[in-house]
Amino acid sequence: MNKVFEWPVRVYYEDTxxxxxxxxxxxxxxxxxxRTEWLRALGFEQDQLRQDYQRIFVVRALSxxxxxxxxxxxxxxxxxxxxxxxKSKLEMQQYILSHERERILTKGQVQLVYVHSESFxxxxxxxxxLDAVNNPL
Amino acid sequence: MNKVFEWPVRVYYEDTxxxxxxxxxxxxxxxxxxRTEWLRALGFEQDQLRQDYQRIFVVRALSxxxxxxxxxxxxxxxxxxxxxxxKSKLEMQQYILSHERERILTKGQVQLVYVHSESFxxxxxxxxxLDAVNNPL
Amino acid sequence: MNKVFEWPVRVYYEDTxxxxxxxxxxxxxxxxxxRTEWLRALGFEQDQLRQDYQRIFVVRALSxxxxxxxxxxxxxxxxxxxxxxxKSKLEMQQYILSHERERILTKGQVQLVYVHSESFxxxxxxxxxLDAVNNPL
Amino acid sequence: MNKVFEWPVRVYYEDTxxxxxxxxxxxxxxxxxxRTEWLRALGFEQDQLRQDYQRIFVVRALSxxxxxxxxxxxxxxxxxxxxxxxKSKLEMQQYILSHERERILTKGQVQLVYVHSESFxxxxxxxxxLDAVNNPL
Numbered sequence: 001m002n003k004v005f006e007w008p009v010r011v012y013y014e015d016t017x018x019x020x021x022x023x024x025x026x027x028x029x030x031x032x033x034x035r036t037e038w039l040r041a042l043g044f045e046q047d048q049l050r051q052d053y054q055r056i057f058v059v060r061a062l063s064x065x066x067x068x069x070x071x072x073x074x075x076x077x078x079x080x081x082x083x084x085x086x087k088s089k090l091e092m093q094q095y096i097l098s099h100e101r102e103r104i105l106t107k108g109q110v111q112l113v114y115v116h117s118e119s120f121x122x123x124x125x126x127x128x129x130l131d132a133v134n135n136p137l
Numbered sequence: 138m139n140k141v142f143e144w145p146v147r148v149y150y151e152d153t154x155x156x157x158x159x160x161x162x163x164x165x166x167x168x169x170x171x172r173t174e175w176l177r178a179l180g181f182e183q184d185q186l187r188q189d190y191q192r193i194f195v196v197r198a199l200s201x202x203x204x205x206x207x208x209x210x211x212x213x214x215x216x217x218x219x220x221x222x223x224k225s226k227l228e229m230q231q232y233i234l235s236h237e238r239e240r241i242l243t244k245g246q247v248q249l250v251y252v253h254s255e256s257f258x259x260x261x262x263x264x265x266x267l268d269a270v271n272n273p274l
Numbered sequence: 275m276n277k278v279f280e281w282p283v284r285v286y287y288e289d290t291x292x293x294x295x296x297x298x299x300x301x302x303x304x305x306x307x308x309r310t311e312w313l314r315a316l317g318f319e320q321d322q323l324r325q326d327y328q329r330i331f332v333v334r335a336l337s338x339x340x341x342x343x344x345x346x347x348x349x350x351x352x353x354x355x356x357x358x359x360x361k362s363k364l365e366m367q368q369y370i371l372s373h374e375r376e377r378i379l380t381k382g383q384v385q386l387v388y389v390h391s392e393s394f395x396x397x398x399x400x401x402x403x404l405d406a407v408n409n410p411l
Numbered sequence: 412m413n414k415v416f417e418w419p420v421r422v423y424y425e426d427t428x429x430x431x432x433x434x435x436x437x438x439x440x441x442x443x444x445x446r447t448e449w450l451r452a453l454g455f456e457q458d459q460l461r462q463d464y465q466r467i468f469v470v471r472a473l474s475x476x477x478x479x480x481x482x483x484x485x486x487x488x489x490x491x492x493x494x495x496x497x498k499s500k501l502e503m504q505q506y507i508l509s510h511e512r513e514r515i516l517t518k519g520q521v522q523l524v525y526v527h528s529e530s531f532x533x534x535x536x537x538x539x540x541l542d543a544v545n546n547p548l
Contacts, residue, residue: 012310014303014434018427018483019254024196025165025425029288032162036286036347047347059161063200069257072429073310073321117156120206149447151297151440155290155346162288166425173423173484184484209292210447210458293528298470299439306436333435337474343531391430394480 003136005038009076009096021069027106028062031094034078035110042132050117053126057112060089064108068098075099082133088114088122090133140273141218142175146233148211158206164243165199168231171215172247179269187254190263194249197226201245205235212236219270225251225259227270277410278355279312283370285348295343301380302336305368308352309384316406324391327400331386334363338382342372349373356407362388362396364407414547416449420487420507432480438517439473442505445489446521453543461528464537468523471500475519479509486510493544499525499533501544 009030017023035057039046049055070076077097084091089111096106114125125133146167154160172194176183186192207213214234221228226248233243251262262270283304291297309331313320323329344350351371358365363385370380388399399407420441428434446468450457460466481487488508495502500522507517525536536544 010307012303012307013428013430014306014436016429017424018429018431019193019195019424020429020431021257023425024199025162025169028162028165029286032288033284033286045347047345056156058156059203061200061202062161063198065198066196071321073319120158147444149440149444150291150293151299151443153292154287155292155294156287157292157294160288166423169425170421170423182484184482208458210456293467293469295531298473299436299443302436302439330430332430333477335474335476336435337472339472340470394432 003081005034005041005080007034007037007078007080009033009078011070011072011074011076013072016072019069021071022074024066027064027066027070027096027108030076030078030096031080031108031110032059034080034094035092035112038080042129042136044129044132049126049129054117055114055123055126056117057090058115058120059110060113061111062108064106066106068103068105070096070098070105076105077101083109085125085130085133087124090114090125141216142171142178144171144174144215144217146170146213146215148207148209148213150209153209158208159211161203164201164203164207164233164245167213167215167233168217168245168247169196171217171231172229172249175217179266179273181266181269186263186266191254192251192260192263193254194227195252195257196247197250198248199245201243203243205240205242207233207235207242213242214238220246222262222267222270224261227251227262278353279308279315281308281311281352281354283307283350283352285344285346285350287346290346295345296348298340301338301340301344301370301382304350304352304370305354305382305384306333308354308368309366309386312354316403316410318403318406323400323403328391329388329397329400330391331364332389332394333384334387335385336382338380340380342377342379344370344372344379350379351375357383359399359404359407361398364388364399414492416445416452416491418445418448418489418491420444420489422481422483422485422487424483427483430480432482433485435477438475438477438481438507438519441487441489441507442491442519442521443470445491445505446503446523449491453540453547455540455543460537460540465528466525466534466537467528468501469526469531470521471524472522473519475517477517479514479516481507481509481516487516488512494520496536496541496544498535501525501536 079095216232353369490506
């Protein structure tokens with residue numbers, strides 16, 4: 001039912017470290033790019049959500065396993081998939097895969113909370129978003 | 138027995154995002170700074186470990202809860218504490234605290250593996266390091 | 275003669291700062307992405323150059339003017355254009371433009387040197403690269 | 412007359428790239444840390460400037476020469492020195508030096524403009540700041 005959204009990511013020098021591989025914190029950036037593009041694919045622009053409703057999604061918790069390193073110039077795929085929907089929370093599973101999808105590089109779980117952009121207090125997810133998340137095209 | 142190591146962190150513009158708070162992936166950088174300084178305080182320089190033994194510590198898994206946001210110009214404390222010692226693995230608990238220690242901003246668990254710097258294969262932790270980790274001054 | 279190469283860049287949270295705009299150092303990342311993709315379009319993969327010839331391009335000098343700020347979620351264009359070719363040096367002009375190209379956000383000059391990947395000593399640019407740079411398709 | 416302000420910088424993995432050296436854009440972060448700490452040493456907190464006066468300093472132009480690479484774990488010094496003071500502009504010269512000051516790693520010029528934090532329009536520098544900049548202790 002919940003489809004897996006995929007977004008291509010290229011590894012540039014900015015993403016790597018002196019170990020010769022992608023710096024561990026930077027996979028979180030790749031994951032966020034995939035979530036942003038997933039929301040956009042559902043029809044939602046986060047700058048509009050903020051302007052129109054004073055709402056943003058923030059990361060409340062995150063866990064990630066590093067299974068295989070990505071290197072400079074690699075073409076990767078970042079995935080995003082809803083695993084649980086609450087009143088103000090979304091749980092997502094996200095993978096970083098090699099370009100040919102034959103290797104899982106990282107495996108992550110992310111808990112997002114929908115909050116007011118100033119107070120950071122949890123808010124009910126706007127119904128049109130909830131609908132779109134529940135019924136992706 | 139295992140003492141909590143503390144390292145001061147200042148929040149600069151580079152660490153923040155347009156939400157007005159520290160970007161979620163950047164807390165991982167603060168945590169790594171604290172681990173690096175904890176190893177240095179025990180007497181180990183990671184560039185020397187790499188040169189002398191071809192060994193590096195890599196992050197194998199990580200989980201983090203975001204409890205309260207840090208903002209531009211905040212003075213923070215990043216902690217590092219060993220919670221488990223294996224043959225080639227270390228488990229650490231790490232907090233990011235407000236300067237006065239009255240607020241926990243993030244709470245994280247990090248699993249480190251001691252690997253060969255080229256093959257990234259797990260290796261037994263060098264005995265002098267294991268000794269130092271077990272018996273901090 | 276020298277065509278202007280263009281590469282699309284999307285602004286994510288990772289790129290912004292608490293001022294609400296793209297952090298000034300991050301435009302340099304956008305510029306490097308464009309240079310990397312320009313080289314790729316000419317047929318050169320930098321990881322291959324490094325492996326096959328032990329050669330990398332490094333930034334020797336850079337100047338940038340910040341004319342108009344980019345914001346979260348903006349779709350931008352990063353350009354790359356050769357302005358001078360030396361034995362071991364390339365001079366490039368690079369712009370960051372708004373998506374519709376009606377606004378110049380930043381204007382930069384970058385001097386690249388072709389160096390040995392270990393010694394960082396300048397080297398004559400490999401002839402096939404020089405040919406491609408001089409005669410882009 | 413204008414003293415050179417110095418701020419220590421340690422190179423962590425986050426700062427390096429797969430070339431084994433500090434990623435070129437990250438020296439700009441080191442330079443900004445030094446500017447922030449220089450302002451703080453003069454008695455000004457940028458979050459207070461923003462809150463009290465709706466003013467921020469932004470980088471209007473920047474040029475940098477990369478003379479010698481910094482590596483993982485290096486202890487560096489970032490300097491900041493005023494070279495010109497205008498109504499709404501400051502020109503600064505900034506170096507990144509090796510710990511023992513015997514090597515210049517980068518040499519940079521930065522033009523800062525004092526702007527309104529919302530409109531980004533140039534503003535006269537607040538007199539107390541101008542006084543402090545002109546007469547450092």
